[in-house]
Amino acid sequence: AQSVAQPEDQVNVAEGNPLTVKCTYSVSGNPYLFWYVQYPNRGLQFLLKYITGDNLVKGSYGFEAEFNKSQTSFHLKKPSALVSDSALYFCAVRAITGGGNKLTFGTGTQLKVEL
Amino acid sequence: GAGVSQTPSNKVTEKGKYVELRCDPISGHTALYWYRQSLGQGPEFLIYFQGTGAADDSGLPNDRFFAVRPEGSVSTLKIQRTERGDSAVYLCASSLTSGEYNEQFFGPGTRLTVL
Numbered sequence: 001a002q003s004v005a006q007p008e009d010q011v012n013v014a015e016g017n018p019l020t021v022k023c024t025y026s027v028s029g030n031p032y033l034f035w036y037v038q039y040p041n042r043g044l045q046f047l048l049k050y051i052t053g054d055n056l057v058k059g060s061y062g063f064e065a066e067f068n069k070s071q072t073s074f075h076l077k078k079p080s081a082l083v084s085d086s087a088l089y090f091c092a093v094r095a096i097t098g099g100g101n102k103l104t105f106g107t108g109t110q111l112k113v114e115l
Numbered sequence: 116g117a118g119v120s121q122t123p124s125n126k127v128t129e130k131g132k133y134v135e136l137r138c139d140p141i142s143g144h145t146a147l148y149w150y151r152q153s154l155g156q157g158p159e160f161l162i163y164f165q166g167t168g169a170a171d172d173s174g175l176p177n178d179r180f181f182a183v184r185p186e187g188s189v190s191t192l193k194i195q196r197t198e199r200g201d202s203a204v205y206l207c208a209s210s211l212t213s214g215e216y217n218e219q220f221f222g223p224g225t226r227l228t229v230l
Contacts, residue, residue: 103150
């Protein structure tokens, strides 16, 4: 079985400061990892994914994420937060083999960026 | 181009009634997914189609839930004898192919309320 943990329900950051949203995963074998963002009353929007190769993945809106195999983590980061980044963020995992095509999501982390 | 669309955006029904939820995937996307998102939770996988066939329906909670995709494009999720516990946001997603590395693009969801 595959699973994702997002240990923080909410993260508060001041605008201009760096932000980190944490994610750890559990799969059999190697993972595909994804981050999505959800704004109120809107669908999930794809931010970035890790498939293979460079452990640092760059995505939309200045976000990046670092894959750490030994720690089974895939934390989302941004060097300088904006108020407009405030939203609900979901980490998701998909096993390369044996997990089918379904994504398994974490419970989400609410990011609040304040002036 | 147009994204994934879902209709209706909101559906209120009474316990015991039958409902249908529709999903129009992105044109050309062969893979289609249904997820269910309860309040405060991440999306949970229900069923996945590759073309017209259901390749994985392991997430359907019971036999009251059924989905079809007769022409390999539009899909309908059908819920019989609705229960209050079925209340949730039902999300549809599509991807270019069923390849594991392809990100899924989500629609805005249908909010189902069972009274």
